Amino acid sequence: MKSFAGSTSKAASIKFRMPTRESLIPIRLDLDVDGHRYKDAFTWNPDDPDSEVLTFAKRTVKDLKLPPTFVTQISQSIQSQLAEFRSYGGQDMYIREKIVPLKVDLRVNNTVIRDSFLWDISNFESDPEEFARTLCNDLDVADPEVAPAIAVSIREQLFEIAAQSVSAVREAKLGKKGRRTYDLSKGGNNALDVSKYFGSKGSGVIRKRKDWYMNGPTVDILSNEEVGTLDELNSRLKRKLDEKEDSF
Amino acid sequence: MADSSPAPQQPPSASTPSPVPPPLQTLQQLPTQTELQKPSVGPSLIKAEKPGPTAATPELSTTDTPEIPTAASTVSYTIIIPSCSAWFSWDEIHDTERRLLPEFFDGKSTSRNLTSYKYLRDAIISRFRSQPTRKLTYTEARRGLVGDVGSVRKVFDFLEEWGLINYTPPPKKGKEEPEARGGERKEGSYGKRTCTSCGALCSLQCFTTAKANMTLCAKCFVKSNYQRPGLSSADFKRVDLLEDPRPDWTDKETLHLLEAILHSGEDWKKVAEYVASRPAKECIARFVKLSFGEQFIGPKEEHNGFPEHDGDEADESESVKRRRLSPLVDASNPIMAQVAFLSAIVGPHVAENAAQAAISALSNLDANEATDVTEPSDTETKEASAVNDPIATAQVEIEKEQQDLEQSISDIIEVQMKEMQEKIVRFEEMESIMERERLQVQYLKDLLLADQLAVAQHQHRGAMMARDNVNTWEKLRSINEVIDRGTTILL
Numbered sequence: 001m002k003s004f005a006g007s008t009s010k011a012a013s014i015k016f017r018m019p020t021r022e023s024l025i026p027i028r029l030d031l032d033v034d035g036h037r038y039k040d041a042f043t044w045n046p047d048d049p050d051s052e053v054l055t056f057a058k059r060t061v062k063d064l065k066l067p068p069t070f071v072t073q074i075s076q077s078i079q080s081q082l083a084e085f086r087s088y089g090g091q092d093m094y095i096r097e098k099i100v101p102l103k104v105d106l107r108v109n110n111t112v113i114r115d116s117f118l119w120d121i122s123n124f125e126s127d128p129e130e131f132a133r134t135l136c137n138d139l140d141v142a143d144p145e146v147a148p149a150i151a152v153s154i155r156e157q158l159f160e161i162a163a164q165s166v167s168a169v170r171e172a173k174l175g176k177k178g179r180r181t182y183d184l185s186k187g188g189n190n191a192l193d194v195s196k197y198f199g200s201k202g203s204g205v206i207r208k209r210k211d212w213y214m215n216g217p218t219v220d221i222l223s224n225e226e227v228g229t230l231d232e233l234n235s236r237l238k239r240k241l242d243e244k245e246d247s248f
Numbered sequence: 249m250a251d252s253s254p255a256p257q258q259p260p261s262a263s264t265p266s267p268v269p270p271p272l273q274t275l276q277q278l279p280t281q282t283e284l285q286k287p288s289v290g291p292s293l294i295k296a297e298k299p300g301p302t303a304a305t306p307e308l309s310t311t312d313t314p315e316i317p318t319a320a321s322t323v324s325y326t327i328i329i330p331s332c333s334a335w336f337s338w339d340e341i342h343d344t345e346r347r348l349l350p351e352f353f354d355g356k357s358t359s360r361n362l363t364s365y366k367y368l369r370d371a372i373i374s375r376f377r378s379q380p381t382r383k384l385t386y387t388e389a390r391r392g393l394v395g396d397v398g399s400v401r402k403v404f405d406f407l408e409e410w411g412l413i414n415y416t417p418p419p420k421k422g423k424e425e426p427e428a429r430g431g432e433r434k435e436g437s438y439g440k441r442t443c444t445s446c447g448a449l450c451s452l453q454c455f456t457t458a459k460a461n462m463t464l465c466a467k468c469f470v471k472s473n474y475q476r477p478g479l480s481s482a483d484f485k486r487v488d489l490l491e492d493p494r495p496d497w498t499d500k501e502t503l504h505l506l507e508a509i510l511h512s513g514e515d516w517k518k519v520a521e522y523v524a525s526r527p528a529k530e531c532i533a534r535f536v537k538l539s540f541g542e543q544f545i546g547p548k549e550e551h552n553g554f555p556e557h558d559g560d561e562a563d564e565s566e567s568v569k570r571r572r573l574s575p576l577v578d579a580s581n582p583i584m585a586q587v588a589f590l591s592a593i594v595g596p597h598v599a600e601n602a603a604q605a606a607i608s609a610l611s612n613l614d615a616n617e618a619t620d621v622t623e624p625s626d627t628e629t630k631e632a633s634a635v636n637d638p639i640a641t642a643q644v645e646i647e648k649e650q651q652d653l654e655q656s657i658s659d660i661i662e663v664q665m666k667e668m669q670e671k672i673v674r675f676e677e678m679e680s681i682m683e684r685e686r687l688q689v690q691y692l693k694d695l696l697l698a699d700q701l702a703v704a705q706h707q708h709r710g711a712m713m714a715r716d717n718v719n720t721w722e723k724l725r726s727i728n729e730v731i732d733r734g735t736t737i738l739l
Contacts, residue, residue: 024396042396043395045359045397059401
């Protein structure tokens, strides 16, 4: 077990990509124009032509009957996120055999879903979509909007990790004179070493009973009033945060 | 994950025998109903739908009746798809699909493959068919599907184009095209609206929200029976539906309308009162729709015939002609405005006849005026004509003055010439006088010379005469001096 500790031999320097089977990007939109609030999250295929962005924006505005100023806002936001993703392209990232805990904590319409699980970063055949679908099927989630939200959330976290590894590699290259160790666990990476996790704590692979509740999914269905109150709380919090920011 | 299973609807065998929650669930259903969705709804449901479309006959419309057993009721719908899409079946992927969505089948993309296509297609169609009365928007579809939104859009557009979703056959019987888009009639027209929650017919008022595309009757709105969470009463707009028969305008009403307009011009309130049972807006609409096109031609003709006895008025009529697109426009000349208005109200033929009569009357008037001026007297013809004709007199006077002017100029010239002549004459006289005097002086000089010669002879002869000579010399000298003086005076 200990032989796995700090094994750089397994580190493969590869070009940046999403560590999933399909290289899809999570896009998150949160726009507030003239009092119209629009929040959305979805997956985008980066191979789609850029004209697709405008088409999508127009379609969305038409379907949701938003004011037409949203078209430019939406397409701009999508473009900037796409550009950010593409800016990472071509850069090196080191992906070691790493198991990452991912968290899902979402409220979609009336459904609240919480879960945390381990994800293998080095598995480039992983599929968040499939995972989300299966999860919702297994949990009998009625609302079909939950599954895409879970998939987007997973992708966001994976993207975050991938981006961090790229920046870590860059830092390491810059600091070649000083530091020789590509210690990717620095820099706020919450990845776990397999060895540490499974460690020497006896049973290793089997989780302790008391930890079960933390690591299983929970699904709650809220009633409409609860949803309303939650929305109010959120908006109040947001307002307070904005005020605090302004006062600074 | 070995994703080789062709039918994603099959539940993953590894998990507990909990069925696939039907993708037919839509957001419209109340949350309480989710618990009632029990195992009976599952892959069996999807299979039940299978015989429907495959039994489609190549007729104009095919029917498909899936049953969605809910706890509340068994709702069955009739799904109609156009005959050009009769190839559709749940189990297979048809050539049409392969042809029109090649990116799913050429294996170039990892995300777009057979399974994902089938999943998307089946999910979208099932979703639509769970509520076939409502049009499924792209945004709704892609929010409820796991996958990238680009693929969803392609499949969605394909299905919509082929009428497999969002298809309502057109009312008239004819060849249906794959691009038929139905279901929109409820949205914008004045047709009957039904409440989405209780299904009652909305007669008086309904409340619509754009966010969720919902229409609620007054009762449901009051009960706050919003289907979707996150909606509040502020999102709903009230729509009043009045009985709006909109009958056609009868001739009587049209006549009343025109009379009213004649009387009150553009005061539509009075017009509406006069017409009775027609609101002002309808009066305006009706008036605008009345065919005034022909009336515009009428006044043009009559204005061409107007006599141009007054140059100003003729000009004005030209400009009025051009401006007169609306018969009620104010021309600067009030008479013209009235004429325009009346000619527009009245028919073109009447206007023409009226114009003809007016022209003839005016021409008669002109003839009468002309006859008064005749009968001039012979003797005074010229004068009379000159007098009568102020222009002629003026011209004559102008000529006179010109002549006077010329005369005086010539007189002045004459006088000056005379002056010059007299001067010349005087000078000639003076010259002649001077010539005579010179001659005289010359004669005297000659005499003097002769005398001096004689004297000189005499001196030679006798000295006796010397004293006499001296005297004579002195005399001669004095005479010389006198002559000299005289010549100097003369010169």
